[in-house]
Amino acid sequence: MAVETEAEEGGLVFHPLDQFIVKPLFGDGEIHWYTITNVTFWMALTILCVAGLFALGTRGRAIVPSRMQSVAELAYGFVYKMVEDVSGREGLKYFPYIFTLFLFIVFANFLGLIPTSFATTSHIAVTAVLALSVFLTVTILGFVLNGTKFLGLFWVSSAPLALRPVLAIIELISYFVRPVSHSIRLGGNIMAGHAVIKVFAGFAAIATVAPLSVIAIAAIYGLEVLVAFIQAYVFTILTCVYLKDALHPSH
Amino acid sequence: MEGDIANMGQFIGAGLAGIGSGAAAIGVGHVAGNFLAGALRNPSAAASQTATLFIGIAFAEALGIFSFLVALLLMFAV
Amino acid sequence: MALETTARAGIEPQVLQPIPVQVEGNNAEIEPTGEVAADLGVEAGAHGDGPVTAEVGYDAIDAHGGAEAAGMPQLDFSTFPNQIFWLLVTLFAIYFVVSRIAMPRIGAVLAERQGTVTNDLASAEELKLRAQEAEAAYDKALADARAEANRIADETRASIQADLDAELARADEQIGAKTAESEAAIAEIRAGAMDSVRDVATDTAKAIVAAFGATADDAAIAAAVDQRVKG
Numbered sequence: 001m002a003v004e005t006e007a008e009e010g011g012l013v014f015h016p017l018d019q020f021i022v023k024p025l026f027g028d029g030e031i032h033w034y035t036i037t038n039v040t041f042w043m044a045l046t047i048l049c050v051a052g053l054f055a056l057g058t059r060g061r062a063i064v065p066s067r068m069q070s071v072a073e074l075a076y077g078f079v080y081k082m083v084e085d086v087s088g089r090e091g092l093k094y095f096p097y098i099f100t101l102f103l104f105i106v107f108a109n110f111l112g113l114i115p116t117s118f119a120t121t122s123h124i125a126v127t128a129v130l131a132l133s134v135f136l137t138v139t140i141l142g143f144v145l146n147g148t149k150f151l152g153l154f155w156v157s158s159a160p161l162a163l164r165p166v167l168a169i170i171e172l173i174s175y176f177v178r179p180v181s182h183s184i185r186l187g188g189n190i191m192a193g194h195a196v197i198k199v200f201a202g203f204a205a206i207a208t209v210a211p212l213s214v215i216a217i218a219a220i221y222g223l224e225v226l227v228a229f230i231q232a233y234v235f236t237i238l239t240c241v242y243l244k245d246a247l248h249p250s251h
Numbered sequence: 252m253e254g255d256i257a258n259m260g261q262f263i264g265a266g267l268a269g270i271g272s273g274a275a276a277i278g279v280g281h282v283a284g285n286f287l288a289g290a291l292r293n294p295s296a297a298a299s300q301t302a303t304l305f306i307g308i309a310f311a312e313a314l315g316i317f318s319f320l321v322a323l324l325l326m327f328a329v
Numbered sequence: 330m331a332l333e334t335t336a337r338a339g340i341e342p343q344v345l346q347p348i349p350v351q352v353e354g355n356n357a358e359i360e361p362t363g364e365v366a367a368d369l370g371v372e373a374g375a376h377g378d379g380p381v382t383a384e385v386g387y388d389a390i391d392a393h394g395g396a397e398a399a400g401m402p403q404l405d406f407s408t409f410p411n412q413i414f415w416l417l418v419t420l421f422a423i424y425f426v427v428s429r430i431a432m433p434r435i436g437a438v439l440a441e442r443q444g445t446v447t448n449d450l451a452s453a454e455e456l457k458l459r460a461q462e463a464e465a466a467y468d469k470a471l472a473d474a475r476a477e478a479n480r481i482a483d484e485t486r487a488s489i490q491a492d493l494d495a496e497l498a499r500a501d502e503q504i505g506a507k508t509a510e511s512e513a514a515i516a517e518i519r520a521g522a523m524d525s526v527r528d529v530a531t532d533t534a535k536a537i538v539a540a541f542g543a544t545a546d547d548a549a550i551a552a553a554v555d556q557r558v559k560g
Contacts (some may be wrong), residue, residue: 020402033410043419050423054431061434063442076435100424124403125412181313188316234309327400
């Protein structure tokens with residue numbers, strides 16, 4: 001915890017990672033798998049937001065939509081078009097799963113941006129489960145739908161014959177790196193943004209730097225709002241890309 | 252003193268890994284800049300390629316995040 | 330950092346809670362609280378060869394790190410089952426909301442809107458056609474009306490002309506009658522005048538003959554007067 005070394009200006013203490021600590025909400029016992037923690041709380045808020053948007057927003061089922069209904073329809077149309085464009089019409093069968101992933105990530109990211117909140121998507125455990133579920137689903141789906149032809153994904157038939165084994169190894173490695181990069185990209189981005197904001201907040205303890213620090217926090221916050229959406233978008237679109245590979249394995 | 256040297260190594264390593272973030276920034280800028288150059292030449296094709304742009308940025312960004320992660324691991328976890 | 334790991338291993342997380350309070354202090358000022366303090370003491374002793382202050386800083390900070398259970402909260406594997414469990418619960422809940430509520434409703438609304446828009450477009454097209462028909466009918470009616478008006482005007486003109494002709498004919502007839510009457514009257518008057526002239530001439534001739542002292546036959550006088558008047 002060398003980061004916490006005190007600066008000579010007096011009492012500058014950085015705890016950039018303290019915000020990610022998983023704590024029980026009631027009492028402070030050991031954390032079992034069923035313990036109600038801040039993770040539970042913020043994920044429950046995510047569910048509430050999604051349910052609020054889609055259950056309350058579309059309650060009217062109006063032809064001319066209300067504000068909330070148009071937001072819900074916008075999100076629906078956005079992901080629907082993404083799935084259709086990237087993975088083709090066959091991919092639309094898996095639209096609910098992808099939409100679920102997108103909604104969870106986008107709401108968890110934005111809820112994590114509320115000051116003093118807990119960003120669930122900054123945890124590698126969460127993003128790894130998301131990415132692994134995508135990876136396993138896509139791999140199993142590829143083999144179920146295409147049989148051994150799915151292996152054609154690794155055998156680049158357009159390349160010269162001598163190069164193909166080398167390319168196959170590279171493709172294989174890149175295939176298995178997918179869940180790693182998929183999960184770390186999301187978790188790392190969110191964690192990095194929050195940690196950077198926290199470090200800037202630590203500088204605010206020095207009176208002379210404080211205004212600059214506040215401005216910097218505002219700027220980084222703006223960037224993080226963008227990142228929160230872009231990462232959800234990227235996670236979703238990469239899921240679509242992987243799904244396309246499973247549906248049409250030929251290059 | 253042994254701990255000092257080990258810690259120093261961690262700090263230096265973390266700092267070196269931090270350079271990777273800058274490299275990723277160059278990569279992201281390259282992707283976005285080239286996209287803009289292409290989009291200005293052929294604006295009609297730009298809209299259909301934004302998804303590719305974001306995928307490219309995400310891939311470049313991910314590697315920078317890896318280096319950031321290495322820095323964090325060196326600082327906190329090793 | 331292997332040393333703290335051993336220190337951490339012996340410490341229960343609950344016991345570690347009070348430690349961060351002591352981080353600011355010097356080693357000498359750390360209150361020994363149970364086994365934690367004992368462990369810290371052992372660590373400090375193990376490093377005894379270095380400068381004391383530096384050792385104190387490390388150990389105090391390391392103890393604080395131990396309180397957070399691991400360097401990065403993300404790599405604290407003891408919380409993984411908890412996070413994964415609640416994540417799965419969340420994902421299933423969101424999937425439920427999406428598949429049971431969002432998709433049917435929004436799908437229905439979008440389909441309905443599509444239908445409404447298509448219907449509206451069709452009815453707009455129909456209305457346009459109807460408007461064109463109405464315009465054509467209006468034009469036709471206008472043309473008809475104009476033709477009718479012309480016809481009526483012609484008819485009226487014709488009937489007026491007929492009336493006028495009839496009046497003219499009658500007037501002509503009346504004028505003819507009047508003229509004939511007048512001519513008859515004139516002829517009568519002229520005839521009367523002739524008779525008067527003959528009578529006057531005969532009387533005059535008789536008187537003249539008598540004045541000359543001769544007697545003349547009445548018949549000869551009448552014949553001579555007739556001959557003269559005719560001549």
